[in-house]
Amino acid sequence: MFIRTALLGSAMAITALPALAQEVNVYTTRQAFLIEPVVEAFTEATGITVNLSYLESGLVERLTAEGDRSPADLVLTVDIANLQQVVDAGVLQPVESEVLEDAIPENLRSPDDLWFGLTSRARVVYAHKDRVADGEVTTYEDLADEKWRGRICTRPGVHNYNLALLAAVIAHHGEEAAREWAEGVKANLARVPEGNDRQQVRAVWAGECDIALANTYYMGAMLADEEQRQWAESARIVFPTFEDGGTHLNISGIGLTRAAPNRDEAIQFMEYMVSPEAQAIYAELNHEYPVLEGAERSELVASWGEPEFDTYDLTEIARLRGAALRIMEEVNFDG
Known part of the structure; x- marks a missing residue:
């Protein structure tokens, strides 16, 4: 709650202003229906609105053109090649987060903290x-x-x-x-x-x-x-x-944009995405593997047993x- 004060004669009047709306803007190459349920769960838990912009193509070009004026806080895409293209364009900033480091295996996140795997x-x-x-x-x-x-x-x-x-x-x-x-x-x-x-x-x-x-x-x-x-x-x-x-293995992953007008809220969303609750929702929707060890898999994925996955970087x-x-x-x- 933000407080505004004003002096009226010898008395102080205190007027409460409504809290500023919190939001996160996400550019994604994943269709909205694949991530909307986990987004809704995040908003319910935090009160932060998530605005999804689906880009079938031209993600890097749009971020590059917008530069530091971009409204995007986060990029969410699939395949390490796509993530690396965003990195190479210089439009991401590093995120230091113990939550992300503890949840995501080292080989499924960037060594310079520019991108983080969410599912594999x-x-x-x-x-x-x-x-x-x-x-x-x-x-x-x-x-x-x-x-x-x-x-x-x-x-x-x-x-x-x-x-x-x-x-x-x-x-x-x-x-x-x-x-x-x-x-x-x-x-x-x-x-x-x-x-x-x-x-x-x-x-x-x-x-x-x-x-x-x-x-x-x-x-x-x-x-x-x-x-x-x-x-x-x-x-x-x-x-x-x-x-x-x-x-x-390959991944879906997320990164924080260099512009990120809502940086704190964006990092909060990133950390929520590797929580047990979010990992279970996201993995169930897409029938992918959670990156968080022990997170619940979809019934179909669980039926495939315990494959031995490569651990290369x-x-x-x-x-x-x-x-x-x-x-x-x-x-x-x-x-």
């Missing part, structure tokens, strides 16, 4: 329940084996999801081995890479291929769709690992994206 998703194999035997899918390296010739579907190799996976291959084995792996997977493709992750699972259902590379959360999205449910039900999720590591994966893109183009993966 695995890039896995959707295997046809009848045409692929249990135990037939093992490692990412195995996907380049000739036994998969004509049996694999995936979206374009130059998409961020596949570039991140190839960057992980580079991180584990080096560029030469990663190039050989990309060539091997390309030779095993059932068709030219096209479409999104859901279309790859549809191709498995339709018999165009036996296995598909896709992110875990699409299983939940397809099961909730009347038309796509049959695609999802034709396949089971298998968690490949690297021979010297675990299953490849996602900043390193972002750094290797250029090398991954070069390799995809050199082997003409999408040709």
